[in-house]
Amino acid sequence: MHTDLIRKHAAPVPRYTSYPTAPHFHGGVNAATYREWLGKIAPGTSLSLYIHIPYCDRLCWFCACNTRQTRRYEPIAQYLHYLYREIATVARLVADGVEVGALHFGGGSPTMLSPDDMRTLNDVLRGAFAFRPDAEISVEIDPNDMDEARFDALAEIGMTRVSLGVQDFDPRVQAAINREQSFAQTKAVVDAARARGAQSVNLDLLYGLPHQTVDSVAATVEQALSLDPDRIALFGYAHVPWMRKHQTMIDEATLPDIVGRFEQSSRAAQIIAGHGYQVIGIDHFAKPGDAMAVAHREGRLRRNFQGYTVDDLDTLIGFGASSIGKLGQGYVQNSTATGEYERLVSENGLAVTKGFALSEEDRMRAWVIERLMCDFSFSKAEFTDCFGITGAPLAALADRLVAEDEDGLVITDGDRFVVTERGRPVVRAVVAAFDAYLGSNGARHSTAV
Known part of the structure; x- marks a missing residue:
């Protein structure tokens, strides 16, 4: 990288x-x-x-x-x-x-x-x-x-x-x-x-x-x-x-x-x-x-x-x-x-x-974040099976991240949102895009690498 x-x-x-x-x-x-x-x-x-x-x-x-x-x-x-x-x-x-x-x-x-x-x-x-x-x-x-x-x-x-x-x-x-x-x-x-x-x-x-x-x-x-x-x-x-x-x-x-x-x-x-x-x-x-x-x-x-x-x-x-x-x-x-x-x-x-x-939205975001941290990808079909139509905004967020990505960190592969080999070293930064609470309380964190 x-x-x-x-x-x-x-x-x-x-x-x-x-x-x-x-x-x-x-x-x-x-x-x-x-x-x-x-x-x-x-x-x-x-x-x-x-x-x-x-x-x-x-x-x-x-x-x-x-x-x-x-x-x-x-x-x-x-x-x-x-x-x-x-x-x-x-x-x-x-x-x-x-x-x-x-x-x-x-x-x-x-x-x-x-x-x-x-x-x-x-x-x-x-x-x-x-x-x-x-x-x-x-x-x-x-x-x-x-x-x-x-x-x-x-x-x-x-x-x-x-x-x-x-x-x-x-x-x-x-x-x-x-x-x-x-x-x-x-x-x-x-x-x-x-x-x-x-x-x-x-x-x-x-x-x-x-x-x-x-x-x-x-x-x-x-x-x-x-x-x-x-x-x-x-x-x-x-x-x-x-x-x-x-x-x-x-x-x-x-x-x-x-x-x-x-x-x-x-x-x-x-x-x-x-x-x-x-x-x-x-x-x-x-x-x-x-x-x-x-x-x-x-x-x-x-x-x-x-x-x-x-x-x-x-x-x-x-x-x-x-x-x-x-x-x-x-x-x-x-x-x-x-x-x-x-x-x-x-x-x-x-x-x-x-x-x-936990709210239902918290559970949806937690599911996406865990799968990305574990597998570097998630299936939108599996996500929909778990959460139904209520998960549509998060699926749309995933599509938007791919469309706006200038660095080759994420792609769409079939129905899967995938963090590429290039993006894996900074997957925490990718995952942070799905975190609705990040920055809301002034908490400080360690570097993403």
Whole structure:
């Protein structure tokens, strides 16, 4: 892609892990709303659960997650007390007959939990909800947390998939982002997770970090590939110091420009694909036999707050500070501050402070955006089958985008609106044209490349 086009279309836009995006959530959806929505979940519904542990024992300066640093275990133990209460409250509000098809532990660093607390949390969840025998249990792992006892505990709770943050193996880059983690240490964790039953291993890599070059990113990718991961996520570093003050520790003069970021991501993607991995959306790769690659080929790939996923369950319940849930009626989000989360749970068992109730137009736009982010195209006939004549204005918008496109980013192919190979690196910019809320509340976003 020509560098002039990269600069032209790299304006900051959302990552579109939801629509509407989280900055548009508001206090009109609250805990009372959530109680009502939970009570309407039909028996027989399969749930996806997300558990947020908002603690790390070190603060990585690149991180944009909702987390806080602690060297003591007491705040974590206290937090778990309120997490258990929230789980019990939700379980009482949900009808009998629902079952859990997927469980994801995220953070922060969920592997900061002690082995006994990992087991207790698992027991609380399984006591509150019925789990399908084939439920996927995925865990985000910080290699610096791990020891034999924690690996054993993960095996006991039924871990099936793990995700490890690598970011970059270059010591200079690691020092600049406060994330020291050797290749040998990472390999040991991958090997141990597989030995304990992990059927799928994902590695997270980053480009756009301080001091990275095309060659250094390529070297990290080659090292990561030597670990034979089932999936790789290749994310662009989101420099948002106005949201995450610790990112001010990163010297902006050491960051690559837009063109440098694009060259790093292109080279990394070329190497990964050259090793036989299937390209998934804008930033994921999977072995051809992996469930994500299969879902992508079959048009079943989904996108949620964890990124690309094969989780096709429409009801996501989030537990813990800042966690987001999605129910049939819309989105809910818990209080981000742990102290406020604990206070709210203590008072009424729930901590939802904002959310978004979806209109029919929101659902139509969400459908189009998800398909473009997953497949780089959508069928107008399929869209009409889903939403009928009410979708005509969006179909007309797609036609208008093709007619007005001067850069070869989108075309019409039969009844399909298609983002071209030329347009894929800036698909977020294309998708933004379908976002009716973009720019309406002054939210700032990371660059589109």
